[in-house]
Amino acid sequence: MNARAPDPALKLVLASGSPRRRELLGQLGIVPAAIRAPDIDETPGKGEKPRDYVNRIARQKAEASVPSDDELVLCADTTVAAGRRIMGKPADRAEADAFLRLLSGRRHRVITAIAARRGDEIRVKDVETAVKMKVLSETEISNYLDTGDWDGKAGAYAIQGPAGALIPWINGSFTGVVGLPLAETATLLRTMGLVFGGKP
Numbered sequence: 001m002n003a004r005a006p007d008p009a010l011k012l013v014l015a016s017g018s019p020r021r022r023e024l025l026g027q028l029g030i031v032p033a034a035i036r037a038p039d040i041d042e043t044p045g046k047g048e049k050p051r052d053y054v055n056r057i058a059r060q061k062a063e064a065s066v067p068s069d070d071e072l073v074l075c076a077d078t079t080v081a082a083g084r085r086i087m088g089k090p091a092d093r094a095e096a097d098a099f100l101r102l103l104s105g106r107r108h109r110v111i112t113a114i115a116a117r118r119g120d121e122i123r124v125k126d127v128e129t130a131v132k133m134k135v136l137s138e139t140e141i142s143n144y145l146d147t148g149d150w151d152g153k154a155g156a157y158a159i160q161g162p163a164g165a166l167i168p169w170i171n172g173s174f175t176g177v178v179g180l181p182l183a184e185t186a187t188l189l190r191t192m193g194l195v196f197g198g199k200p
């Protein structure tokens with residue numbers, strides 16, 4: 001991927017309404033100059049593969065977020081895949097319950113695609129992590145649902161919250177599961193010319 005020249009005047013716009021993504025950028029020392037969450041239809045296509053889906057949605061979010069000349073836009077999309085099944089954010093407690101029962105005791109994949117846009121140039125990168133959820137008892141399921149932490153989370157869980165107690169094992173990027181794979185995001189932002197975290 002050919003890198004753009006570092007441009008200290010370039011400002012980052014986070015095109016995401018996810019507070020987790022803003023916090024994760026904070027870990028890199030990046031405070032977005034603006035937050036503009038695009039409103040796009042995230043319905044998966046019939047039979048669409050999970051990885052194709054997150055790449056398409058991340059790209060569509062970037063296409064819907066027009067940067068000004070001094071802006072670099074960052075978007076992301078995270079989905080939980082069990083086999084070919086795509087699990088987005090649960091509509092309600094009942095769907096969250098169904099998701100958790102599907103994930104209980106099995107390995108699944110969390111795929112996050114990140115997209116950076118400068119002018120008309122969009123670059124997309126996806127990161128996949130394998131996650132193993134323990135076998136959940138009825139009590140664990142109802143206690144977790146009572147926390148409400150499943151709301152707004154793909155797959156009806158947030159590994160960085162109380163669900164951490166339900167996940168003994170991952171193989172891949174922890175920050176990618178949360179919603180912004182920081183190693184890949186840092187590389188992508190630097191190759192697009194953003195200056196952060198010390199000398200370019």
Ligand SMILES: Cc1cn([C@H]2C[C@H](O)[C@@H](COP(=O)(O)OP(=O)(O)OP(=O)(O)O)O2)c(=O)[nH]c1=O
Binds near residue numbers: 015179
């Ligand atoms: C699996 C998992 C998801 N999530 C969250 C991250 C995302 O906020 C959400 C995935 O939904 P997304 O549609 O990727 O993101 P969003 O709707 O929250 O925000 P936007 O579309 O504006 O960028 O699930 C966690 O916080 N922890 C986890 O462990």
